[in-house]
Amino acid sequence: MxxxxxxxxxxxxxxxxxxxxxxxxxxxxxxxxxxxxxxxxxxxxxxxxxxxxxxxxxxxxxxxxxxxxxxxxxxxxxKRVPTDRQRAALGKALAARRMCPTCRRDAGYVLPRHLGECLDCADAIGTEVSAA
Structure with missing residues (x-):
């Protein structure tokens, strides 16, 4: 009801x-x-x-x-279909979001914006601080 x-x-x-x-x-x-x-x-x-x-x-x-x-x-x-150049530009932009500025390697995932680097580099910095 x-x-x-x-x-x-x-x-x-x-x-x-x-x-x-x-x-x-x-x-x-x-x-x-x-x-x-x-x-x-x-x-x-x-x-x-x-x-x-x-x-x-x-x-x-x-x-x-x-x-x-x-x-x-x-x-x-x-739906509109993107051109080959648009697809290439999108691929480059997405690759840039995966590139770690600290270790200069492709992390394989989009980097967290709040860290600004890959998880390995962020963990290394956290380990150095706690060891000191």
Whole structure:
């Protein structure tokens, strides 16, 4: 019974109560998708406005209600494909985030920003301080 009450609470397909068309969890029309659903289909919103939202109760969220915005799949565009030069630049940028400035080697993971160096170098400094 609680579930039906909360479903009716979020059912507003005209947008009179919430400002945009709103549906409860799993009750949105089939042509509307979230950003993640569009991405999974290889699509992007393509500059279109939000077509609606899905609201649901959540115990984890601060106000107890969570939202997911919906976009019309019929107006969505295919995802852009990066060029070879863009891919190369991204590879260099990611490699720079793995390079330790202290020992000058590729750590194999992205360096923690709060340390500014690889874990081995950070541990070595901590060991030197405690030994002194």
């Amino acid at each position: 609680t579930r039906r009450r909360s479903s009716a609470r979020f059912f507003d397909p005209t947008g009179a109560r919430f400002g945009i068309p709103t549906w409860p969890w799993r009750m949105a029309p089939p042509h509307l998708r979230t950003l993640r659903q569009l991405a999974a289909e290889g699509l992007r919103p393509g500059g279109q406005e939000i077509a609606g939202q899905v609201l649901w109760n959540s115990r984890r969220y601060r106000k107890g209600v969570r939202a997911a915005y919906l976009y019309d799949v019929r107006l969505a565009l295919p």
